[in-house]
Amino acid sequence: MADTLIAQITMLYERFDPALIGALDQIYDSDVVFEDPLHRVEGLVALRRYFSGMVHGLEECGFTFNHILEQRGQAGEPDQAVLLWTMHYRHRKLKGGRRLSLEGSSHLQFRDRVLYHRDYFDAGAMLYEHIPVLGYVIGKIKARLG
Known part of the structure; x- marks a missing residue:
């Protein structure tokens, strides 16, 4: 069951588009908790x-999944998985609409559907560094600290 669920997740996230929204109930529990660096x-x-x-x-x-680690739950605990990924995205307001990439990972807890999903990524690298004035300031700060 876990292999099937993970396969569904990776297939749906390969293209993060409106079709994914309609399929969320296939992979997520109605009481799912989702967290990322920007929201819960x-x-x-x-x-x-x-x-x-x-x-x-x-x-x-879209997401390319580079590595997947799974662990079966013990004594009533949910199964878990960590998915290491690269997200490729384009947004008209970021870097002139050029294609960008971001490395990250997701921690999932699940039974027949995902109960908990937490994404880990650098929000600055995803968004803030690509906003013209803010990106310049962040670049200067990084250069000074590095």
């Missing part, structure tokens, strides 16, 4: 709304 949402309805907002401004987005 609880429940499938809130997750659907959050993803709909993200998809809206994207010209392209």
